[in-house]
Amino acid sequence: MSAQARSRRKSAAPVARSVAEELKQSRPFRSLAQEALLAVMVTSDRLASRLDRELAAAGDITRQQYNVLRILRGAGAEGLPTLEIAERMIERTPGVTRLLDRLELKGWIERQRSAEDRRQVRCKVSRSGLALLAKLDAVVDEFDDLPDSAFDDAELRELIRMLDALRALYP
Amino acid sequence: MSAQARSRRKSAAPVARSVAEELKQSRPFRSLAQEALLAVMVTSDRLASRLDRELAAAGDITRQQYNVLRILRGAGAEGLPTLEIAERMIERTPGVTRLLDRLELKGWIERQRSAEDRRQVRCKVSRSGLALLAKLDAVVDEFDDLPDSAFDDAELRELIRMLDALRALYP
DNA sequence: CGCGATTGCATGACTAGTCAACTATTTGTC
């Protein structure tokens, strides 16, 4: 390990396994760049699947459904039209429509045609959706704060900066 | 590529957008840790979808299908049993079985019950599968090497190290 | 040898994401 001190880490430190090890890949990577890209994707999959598990355990809800509920809560009492939700999720519309169908079935959101523009469907969180969110927020916050135990702010900022730069390369 | 300063970067540098901007999120993040986790996932989604597009355009194949073909090519002439493939993809078996079904339909792999252990199904790349791989490798290599234009080796190593450490926090 | 436990897959039923139509409104223009 390098430059930064982090002496406390040793106590409960899980051993970091390389991407190559996790994939049982005998062959070394062609380049550092390739290894970095794979590391981003493997790490993301891991984070997503852990969070999926926590959400399923805490409220029988999927990560995408939770995301939509949060977006709608943020939008307030007037809710949002379908396409607006889709944009904030960086996702294609058809998937969102069906996701909303499932949320409505479970009673966590309500939908109705907008009066001003009858093409739009306004979606808003229901009372029970809000209650569910309140319960889940604690779980998610705890999940999100885990990195604080192993990284300092400068490191996190550096990580974020590099990821932003990486995305800029793949517009 | 060596660890030199990359002063040329400014010339064609795309502007890096933050995760908050990409998500149209008005509210700031609760913590740097939260922002970092989201950055990992957003970046991964972006990388994956760009690569998906390239692969679809070049050979009408999905990323997972391409991954399986590569794994099988690496395994040589004897191929691999289904569960072994599943392990290397960090994925559940059912998905792999059906993915192999589709690969077989397209003629890119061949499957047959193993003689020694008749529970196993040995999978190997076909001749046409190998030809397809040869074509796709160039596309993928180019994709993988893009970061070299914006990062030096020390940065890439640091990025990889941090991602490995992050995964270690979510076992 | 015999029989229960384990191993290796396959199937069914979901959630979700993608693309390609298709419908219903609303807008813009002459």
Added chain:
DNA sequence: GACAAATAGTTGACTAGTCATGCAATCGCG
């Protein structure tokens, strides 16, 4: 005001990932 074009969503058909179940070989052990 009529009609083409744009906008907002929905539906259908795939690929893929997840869990629960089921089944046929093979193993392990008395």
